[in-house]
Amino acid sequence: MVENCTVNIFSAYAPQIGCSDEEKDHFWSDLEEEMEKVPADERCLVGGDLNGHVGQNNHGISRIHGGYGYDERNAQGERIIDFAVSKDMVLTNAFYTKRQEHLVTYKSGGRSSQIDYFMYKRKDLREVKDCKVIPGDHVSVQHRLVVMDLVMEIEQIRKKKMQGPK
Secondary structure: OEOOEOEEEEEEEOOOOOOOHHHHHHHHHHHHHHHOOOOOOOEEEEEEEOOOOOOOOOOOOOOOOOOOOOOOOOHHHHHHHHHHHHOOEEEHHHHOOOOHHHOOOEEEOOEEEOOEEEEEEHHHHHHEEEEEEEEEEEOOOOEEEEEEEEOOOOOOOOOOOOOOOO
């Protein structure tokens, strides 16, 4: 809880491409089930290695994808998008203009991709100021650090002034 505001943070690691569809379905249904427990008035952040490519194309999904993704969308990227649409969340990585190198979250064996994402409730998007990859800092050998700048608007509870002597 931050001040008088509750922030629900989900750290996610989706099954990899080689895993069965059953494992993938289980992951997404578990995440959806946990998200359903979050009250509508509370903030919610989902971040992590979602093991899918949402790509740079945002036709028909500009509400949740700003058009600044990396490479082409794949089947796992479709699942990420479907989830974001169903929960009215925004893929913050895809909302800010960046050089290609600053979109890449994973590099291995000469391959580059964007598989690590932050999702934030669309109704609170005005609080997100930027989302970027820090190319020089690595979470692991292959994964790069993804950072989201967030400025939360928090209602102040005003204390009543006391009347009379202190």
